[in-house]
Amino acid sequence: MYLRQMETGDLGVLLDMAHVEEWSSDILEFELYHKLNPGGCFTSIADKKVVGGIMTFTYPNSGWIGNLIVNKKYRLKGFGKALFCRGLRHLSSLPTIFLCASPMAVGLYSQFGFRKVSNINRWEHRGMTLDLPEGNGNPELVLAMDSKYWHEDRSLMLSRMLTNRSYVFNEGAWLGFKQVDDHWTIGPWEANDKDSALDLIKVAVVDGNKQRILVDVPAQNTRAWDILTVMGFEVVGKTVLMCRGLLPDIAFGNIYGLASMGSKG
Numbered sequence: 001m002y003l004r005q006m007e008t009g010d011l012g013v014l015l016d017m018a019h020v021e022e023w024s025s026d027i028l029e030f031e032l033y034h035k036l037n038p039g040g041c042f043t044s045i046a047d048k049k050v051v052g053g054i055m056t057f058t059y060p061n062s063g064w065i066g067n068l069i070v071n072k073k074y075r076l077k078g079f080g081k082a083l084f085c086r087g088l089r090h091l092s093s094l095p096t097i098f099l100c101a102s103p104m105a106v107g108l109y110s111q112f113g114f115r116k117v118s119n120i121n122r123w124e125h126r127g128m129t130l131d132l133p134e135g136n137g138n139p140e141l142v143l144a145m146d147s148k149y150w151h152e153d154r155s156l157m158l159s160r161m162l163t164n165r166s167y168v169f170n171e172g173a174w175l176g177f178k179q180v181d182d183h184w185t186i187g188p189w190e191a192n193d194k195d196s197a198l199d200l201i202k203v204a205v206v207d208g209n210k211q212r213i214l215v216d217v218p219a220q221n222t223r224a225w226d227i228l229t230v231m232g233f234e235v236v237g238k239t240v241l242m243c244r245g246l247l248p249d250i251a252f253g254n255i256y257g258l259a260s261m262g263s264k265g
């Protein structure tokens with residue numbers, strides 16, 4: 001087994017593994033993160049084929065580790081840990097490193113000094129769809145709100161992400177969404193107050209094709225809990241946001257939905 005830098009040709013194989021795990025991921029997301037940080041994405045090779053991978057991403061003051069996956073047939077042989085150590089080494093100069101852990105991986109990350117910051121609930125709605133009302137975007141508003149609540153400049157990632165995602169906004173909130181294969185994902189979704197957040201989701205989620213809608217939400221945002229319950233969403237899964245190093249003062253009460261399903265905050 002050996003590790004090498006991830007190549008564009010690896011992405012399809014890794015995406016197939018992600019789909020086996022029922023991750024809400026598509027090739028556009030994998031390509032985006034790979035293009036943004038090609039030197040920080042690694043692949044493990046065994047029997048002359050791709051058997052695992054990991055992606056890292058850096059903001060000015062923090063890094064994220066995401067999309068760690070190993071082919072089922074090659075698990076429990078040390079590949080996951082080797083990939084994780086490589087990703088961690090790549091981010092070692094940053095004061096803070098985040099990740100969202102699946103329950104099976106919490107033990108692995110704890111060994112490396114990661115501690116729990118928050119549970120992240122995955123909410124699902126069946127039977128509605130998302131609709132983009134006509135109007136212009138407002139990138140300044142959404143980037144300013146994001147930076148205020150995450151205490152981080154995420155504009156590079158967000159501005160690229162918004163090229164293949166729709167969003168709606170009002171004076172006090174914004175909400176992004178995207179179709180991924182057979183379902184929709186909501187995020188980022190950020191708001192100054194509950195009413196603004198509620199108004200926006202009511203505008204975006206409409207009757208229509210009966211489709212699945214997913215959103216990942218920090219558990220301590222109780223206002224989001226209220227809104228999603230009223231709208232008929234249900235919690236269908238949980239991951240754990242973990243951090244190593246300095247924890248910035250993230251305003252979880254204003255973060256109603258993460259930007260990506262699990263991997264980059």
Ligand SMILES: CC(C)(COP(=O)(O)OP(=O)(O)OC[C@H]1O[C@@H](n2cnc3c(N)ncnc32)[C@H](O)[C@@H]1OP(=O)(O)O)[C@@H](O)C(=O)NCCC(=O)NCCS
Nearest residue numbers: 068069070075076077078079080081100101102104105108
């Ligand atoms: C999590 C995953 C990457 C681990 O890969 P792996 O190659 O099997 O991991 P390793 O063999 O390097 O094991 C590393 C450690 O994790 C532990 N571990 C691995 N799978 C585990 C499981 N299902 N439950 C509990 N512990 C587990 C191992 O026992 C080992 O512990 P040790 O260091 O104390 O010996 C792999 O199971 C996977 O791809 N899972 C599905 C996707 C996923 O959940 N990714 C993580 C996203 S946060």
